[in-house]
Amino acid sequence: xxxxKLYLSLLVLALLAPLVLYPVFLMKVLCYGLFAxxxxxxxxxxxxxxxxxxxxxxxxxxxxxxLATRVGLTPELAILAGTAAAAALGALFGKLSVKRGGIYFGxxxxxxxxxxxxxxxxxxxxxxEDGMQGIPRGELFGLLSLEDNLTLYYFVLxxxxxxxxxxxxTVHSPFGQVMKAIRENxxxxxxxxxxxxxxxxxxxxxxxxxAGLAGSTKALVFQLASLNDAHWQMSGEVVLMTLLGxxxxxxxxxxxxxxxxxxxxxxxxxxxxxxxxxxxxxxxVICVLAFRSGIVGEIQKLAGRGFSRQGR
Amino acid sequence: MSADYVLQTSNLVKEFKGFTAVDGVxxxxxxxxxxxxxxxxxxxxxxIFNLLTKFLIPTRGTIHYNGRDITRVRPAAIARLGVVxxxxxxxxxxxxxxxxxxxxxxxxxxxxxxxxxxxxxxxERLDARALELLDAVGLAEFARVRTVDLSYGRKRAxxxxxxxxxxxxxxxxxxxxxxxxHEDVDRVADLIKKVxxxxxxxxxxxxxxxxxxxADRITVLQRGAVLTEGGYDEVSADPRVMEAYLGTSVxxxxxxxxxxxxxxx
Ligand SMILES: Nc1ncnc2c1ncn2[C@@H]1O[C@H](COP(=O)(O)OP(=O)(O)O)[C@@H](O)[C@H]1O
Ligand SMILES: [Mg+2]
Numbered sequence: 001x002x003x004x005k006l007y008l009s010l011l012v013l014a015l016l017a018p019l020v021l022y023p024v025f026l027m028k029v030l031c032y033g034l035f036a037x038x039x040x041x042x043x044x045x046x047x048x049x050x051x052x053x054x055x056x057x058x059x060x061x062x063x064x065x066x067l068a069t070r071v072g073l074t075p076e077l078a079i080l081a082g083t084a085a086a087a088a089l090g091a092l093f094g095k096l097s098v099k100r101g102g103i104y105f106g107x108x109x110x111x112x113x114x115x116x117x118x119x120x121x122x123x124x125x126x127x128x129e130d131g132m133q134g135i136p137r138g139e140l141f142g143l144l145s146l147e148d149n150l151t152l153y154y155f156v157l158x159x160x161x162x163x164x165x166x167x168x169x170t171v172h173s174p175f176g177q178v179m180k181a182i183r184e185n186x187x188x189x190x191x192x193x194x195x196x197x198x199x200x201x202x203x204x205x206x207x208x209x210x211a212g213l214a215g216s217t218k219a220l221v222f223q224l225a226s227l228n229d230a231h232w233q234m235s236g237e238v239v240l241m242t243l244l245g246x247x248x249x250x251x252x253x254x255x256x257x258x259x260x261x262x263x264x265x266x267x268x269x270x271x272x273x274x275x276x277x278x279x280x281x282x283x284x285v286i287c288v289l290a291f292r293s294g295i296v297g298e299i300q301k302l303a304g305r306g307f308s309r310q311g312r
Numbered sequence: 313m314s315a316d317y318v319l320q321t322s323n324l325v326k327e328f329k330g331f332t333a334v335d336g337v338x339x340x341x342x343x344x345x346x347x348x349x350x351x352x353x354x355x356x357x358x359x360i361f362n363l364l365t366k367f368l369i370p371t372r373g374t375i376h377y378n379g380r381d382i383t384r385v386r387p388a389a390i391a392r393l394g395v396v397x398x399x400x401x402x403x404x405x406x407x408x409x410x411x412x413x414x415x416x417x418x419x420x421x422x423x424x425x426x427x428x429x430x431x432x433x434x435x436e437r438l439d440a441r442a443l444e445l446l447d448a449v450g451l452a453e454f455a456r457v458r459t460v461d462l463s464y465g466r467k468r469a470x471x472x473x474x475x476x477x478x479x480x481x482x483x484x485x486x487x488x489x490x491x492x493x494h495e496d497v498d499r500v501a502d503l504i505k506k507v508x509x510x511x512x513x514x515x516x517x518x519x520x521x522x523x524x525x526x527a528d529r530i531t532v533l534q535r536g537a538v539l540t541e542g543g544y545d546e547v548s549a550d551p552r553v554m555e556a557y558l559g560t561s562v563x564x565x566x567x568x569x570x571x572x573x574x575x576x577x
Contacts, residue, residue: 119326175428181405181416193391193420233353
C-alpha cells in the first residue's frame with residue numbers, strides 16, 4: 001500500500017507544481033521522463049541496450065508536426081498517429097535487431113536510427129536543418145484550445161500518466177512476468193516453451209510506441225520537431241537519464257530526466273553553457289562508477305527494499 | 313517400431329571446430345522408461361541434451377520424437393511438443409519468488425503470456441497448482457522466498473518442480489542430484505521415481521547408487537560415442553565401463569567422484 005501512497009503524493013505534487021514552477025519546464029521534464037521510462041522498459045526489463053531510441057522520439061515528433069500543420073489534425077489525433085508511426089517503426093527495428101544479443105543489438109539499433117536520421121535530414125517535409133517550426137498546438141477534440149501553457153500542462157500530464165500506466169501495467173502483467181524470466185535466464189525461459197525473441201520484439205515495439213508518444217507530445221509543447229530529436233546524441237542522453245535515475249526502477253527514469261533537464265536549463269543560458277557536454281559526461285562517469293543503481297535505486301537501498309520492490 | 317520408442321537418434325554427430333563432442337550416437341529411449349546416460353566428464357552427455365532440445369544444431373544425424381523428425385525444430389517449440397529439460401548448472405529465475413518460478417512455467421500453457429494489458433493478478437489462479445508442485449519437492453514453505461536466497465540443493469529441487477509444471481511427456485534431467493547432500497539425493501531420487509509413472513525420463517547421472525535404483529536402461533558414453541548399453545547389472549559388470557571412468561578421473565586429476573565409491577558389489 002505504501003506504493004500507492006507514494007504515487008498519490010507524486011500526483012498531488014504534479015498537479016500543484018505549475019503554481020510554483022514554469023509550466024514549459026515541467027512539460028519538458030514530463031516528455032523526457034516518459035521517453036526515459038519507455039527506454040527503461042527495454043533496458044531494465046528486457047536487458048536490451050538500445051542505442052537508437054531517438055528514432056522513435058523523432059518519428060513521433062515529425063509525424064505529429066506534419067499532421068497537425070499540413071493536414072490540420074486535432075492534437076489528440078496527431079499524437080495518436082505519431083505514436084502509431086513510432087510503434088510501426090519499432091516493430092520493424094525489433095524484427096531486425098532482437099535476435100542479436102548484447103553489443104550487436106546496440107549496434108543494429110544505432111545503425112537503423114542513423115538511417116532514420118538521414119531520412120529526416122533529406123526528406124522534403126521536415127525542414128532539414130531548421131526543423132519543422134510553428135506546429136500549432138490546436139484545440140483538443142476541436143473544443144479546448146491548448147495555446148495556454150497551463151492548460152497544455154494538464155493535458156501533457158494526462159498524456160504522461162497514460163504512458164506511465166501502460167508501462168506500469170506491462171511490467172506487472174502476465175507478459176511482464178515472462179519478460180522478467182527471460183531477463184533472469186533466457187535459456188531456461190526458452191526451455192519452458194517461450195519463444196523469447198517474440199517477447200523481446202513485443203517489448204521493443206511497446207517501448208517504441210511510448211517513446212513516440214513522448215516525441216509527439218513534445219512537438220506540441222515546443223511547437224517544433226527538429227533533427228535533435230532524432231540525433232544519436234538524444235539516444236545517448238536517454239541512456240544517461242535512465243542510468244542516473246536507476247535502471248529497472250519504475251520511477252528512476254523520470255527522476256533522471258528531471259535532473260538532466262534541470263541541469264541543462266540552468267547551464268544553457270549562463271557562462272557554463274559551453275561546458276554542458278563535459279559536465280554531462282562527468283555526471284555519466286560518476287554515476288556509472290559510484291552510483292550503480294541510480295538515484296531511485298540508491299534511495300530504495302536506503303529505505304531497505306522499500307516502496308517499489310515490485311518495480312524491479 | 314517407433315511406437316515403442318519416444319525418442320530415437322540416428323548417427324547423431326556434433327563437431328566443434330574439428331573436435332567431435334558427439335560421435336555417431338544411436339539412442340533409443342523406450343516409452344515410460346527411466347533411461348540413464350552415464351559416462352566420464354567430457355563424454356558428451358550435456359552436448360547430447362543440447363542437441364535433443366535444439367540448443368545446438370547437429371552436424372549430422374537425425375532426431376525423431378514420437379516418430380516425427382524434430383532435427384530442425386526450435387528450442388521453444390520442442391518444449392511445447394512435450395520435451396522439457398533441466399540444466400546441469402541450476403537454472404532458476406533468481407530474482408523471482410520460488411512460487412513465481414513454478415508459475416511462470418504453468419503460465420506457458422494458459423495462452424495469456426502476451427497479454428501486456430492484463431494485470432498479473434490473473435496468474436493467481438495458478439497459485440494452488442504451483443503450491444502443489446512445490447509441496448511435491450518439499451519446498452511449499454519457501455513459496456514466498458526470493459529464489460536467490462535458496463540453498464543449492466533446494467534450487468535444484470525447484471528446477472525439477474518447474475520442469476514438472478509443464479507436465480512433459482519426455483523429461484530430460486542433467487545431473488539432477490549433483491551437489492546435493494545425502495538426504496536431498498534420496499528425496500530427489502524418490503521424486504523422480506514418483507513422477508516417472510506417467511512419462512519417460514532420460515537422465516544424466518553420476519551417482520551410480522541413484523542410477524542403480526532408478527534406471528531401467530543405461531547408455532554408457534565415452535568420448536562422444538556409445539561404449540555399451542544395457543541394464544544396470546550388465547553395464548556395471550562390463551570391465552570397459554570401469555576402465556573408462558577410472559581412466560578419465562586420473563587424466564583430469566579430479567577428486568574421486570561418488571561414482572567409484574558407490575558401485576555396489
Ligand atoms: N560449445 C562448445 N564449444 C566447444 N566445445 C564444447 C562445447 N560444448 C562442449 N564442448 C566440449 O565437448 C565435450 C563434451 O562436453 P559435455 O557434453 O559438456 O560433457 P559431459 O556433459 O559429458 O561432461 C567437452 O570436451 C567439452 O569441452
Ligand atoms: Mg555435463
